[in-house]
């Protein structure tokens with residue numbers, strides 16, 4: 001695998017939970033730098049698919065690759081080291097540390113760039129830290145305790161903790177859940193900034209947000225692939241309307 005070619009390839013994956021087939025023969029390819037949204041009704045298998053990509057759930061069929069490197073059923077820490085980062089909805093920030101300290105602690109985990117901090121590496125570290133603060137809109141809140149941040153700001157910090165590790169692939173679980181309209185808009189700007197630099201897969205229900213960020217959408221239904229395309233195609237798809245959105249179409 002080369003640094004310039006690391007499409008996320010999901011080839012016929014499935015998982016059977018003691019007789020219940022939650023995901024079945026599901027395939028998709030996400031191009032390097034692409035922003036892909038996963039849509040589907042409750043129980044469609046989106047979270048289970050994300051769990052298989054990051055190693056939290058073992059698949060019982062199929063294979064997953066980053067470029068040419070197979071990651072199927074490797075332990076989560078190995079998959080993380082191979083460049084897959086996931087942001088869950090529940091924040092894991094240190095509330096008693098400042099925003100800057102939180103990012104600094106996270107950056108230290110990136111042994112490839114920041115280990116054995118010499119003066120040059122310390123400079124890289126500081127540059128990356130300031131760049132990340134800027135990206136997540138928290139430069140002016142950098143010295144605030146993380147425990148004092150709003151819900152939206154906490155989610156952005158959480159994203160920053162991921163981005164500072166420079167993952168190839170970023171998995172986002174409903175990144176705008178619980179956010180105000182203004183926070184949702186700012187989040188779409190952050191995600192759009194990340195496009196091209198990272199390959200992103202997001203599970204998201206907020207269609208206004210999806211319209212802002214998605215390059216392409218993949219729709220799942222009852223654990224299976226249902227449709228894929230640009231938002232216009234998905235909005236027009238009768239299969240999607242029938243299976244997921246109901247006769248009312250996309251909200």
Ligand SMILES: Nc1ncnc2c1ncn2[C@@H]1O[C@H](COP(=O)(O)OP(=O)(O)OP(=O)(O)O)[C@@H](O)[C@H]1O
Pocket residue numbers: 017020022040041042043044045046047048049
């Ligand atoms: N560990 C498990 N054991 C048994 N069944 C499971 C397990 N995890 C998920 N399921 C089932 O698999 C199906 C898919 O669940 P999943 O959470 O992936 O759907 P989803 O598309 O993410 O839904 P939502 O939008 O509600 O989060 C559901 O029927 C769920 O109950």
